[in-house]
Amino acid sequence: MLRNPVPRAALALVLALGAAPAQAQEVLRDAETEAFFREMSAPIVTAAGLDPRNVNVVLLNDGEVNAFVAGGQTVYMNSGLIGEADHAEEVQGVFAHELGHIVGGHAIRGGEGSRPAVAITLLSLLLGAAAAAAGSPEAGLGIFMGGMTAAEGKYLAFSRAQEATADAASVKFLAGAGISGRGSVNFFQKLQNMEYRAGYRKSPDDEWYSTHPMTDDRLTTLKDAFEQDPAWKRPEDPALQRRFLRVKAKLYGYLAEPQQTLTAYPEYVNDIPAHYARAYAYHKQAFMDKALAETDAILAAEPDDAYALELKGQVLLESGRPADAIPPLRRAVALTQNQPLIATTFGHALLATEDRANFPEAERVLKAAVVKDHDNPFAWYQLGMVYEANGDTPRARLASAEQEAMQLQYVEALRNAEAAQAALPAGSPDWLRAQDIAMSTRAMVEHKRKKK
Structure with missing residues (x-):
């Protein structure tokens, strides 16, 4: 279930290099979402020559349609990007672009673009000061302002070159993974439509002042390259697409106001994503019976759906019924082979019963959780409670x-x-x-x- 590390959370995506400080945004942790990201990214990472175990996708709570890298081998994605995407292939296209930044070492090579710009700025400052000292202050100001413009242009040209390189890398990686580039092209078309809706119209000076190549130019280049790839007409993976729609619905139900969710996923829609979204909406309104009816509808179709069991357990736990939450959570932990986020919720439920007979199991489960996922502060908090209860x-x-x-x-x-x-x-x-x-x-x- 979507949750904060301490103890609630959220998501994020960005189509730029180092576009936002990840530390300043709220991170969403969810077992099913993270499993989806691993599955959708693994073939692309392998095609790039990297180890999928070392490349992560982190979801941030940000409505901007964006994704970014900021050093290391982590791609940060905004909730707004997931909400805008309609297909898993679109998310894969964005991921492949960001992976191009990682493979190209663009985050650590930022100085290559900034150093020449700083040098131009300093030189223009010295020349401007010399002109002013010689009795021509207006000329000195002109020299300095001209230098600033040249420095800005130098850096922006460097940034555009990095973005173009990442675009080219995304073509290579998707082709190597046998994934169609339709999703990438479709998503760039969406970005272009968003620009048009915002009233943007291209002018001759736009590219000079942009960190990225123009969207229509990128779209043309990408489409030409992808259409030559044998995978262009390959059908999308139906299983991955189903998982994406579930993740998207969970995210919407978690972040949106309940009435918005019930409008987007009305009661007459009875597929699994709709049940997921409505379960969150009803849970937020404290309609426990309605929320449980939605999770039970999923389990009626798929009795061993670990993530629906997890959601049912968390609804019960947060509704003040921790003892009832234990069976579905224990089953979810078993089905996922002790997935640490689910195990943390299970440990929480065991502790919340206040039955000391449950504490040894809670300690065992939570210890296993922090071994697999050390950077989970809520798991450490719960484990600390077990230790304190045991003296x-x-x-x-x-x-x-x-x-x-x-x-x-x-x-x-x-x-x-x-x-x-x-x-x-x-x-x-x-x-x-x-x-x-x-x-x-x-x-x-x-x-x-x-x-x-």
């Missing part, structure tokens, strides 16, 4: 330090890590981990203090 205060403090460090609460993380280290057996794995957290958070605290 294991040192490990409870260590779990809190893990959680707080991920949430950039460095002072609190340092305090808990030092307390854990003081009480844990010296040299033990947990003691060493507490020491690592203490050292890293102490450095961050000192850094922030110096900046102030």
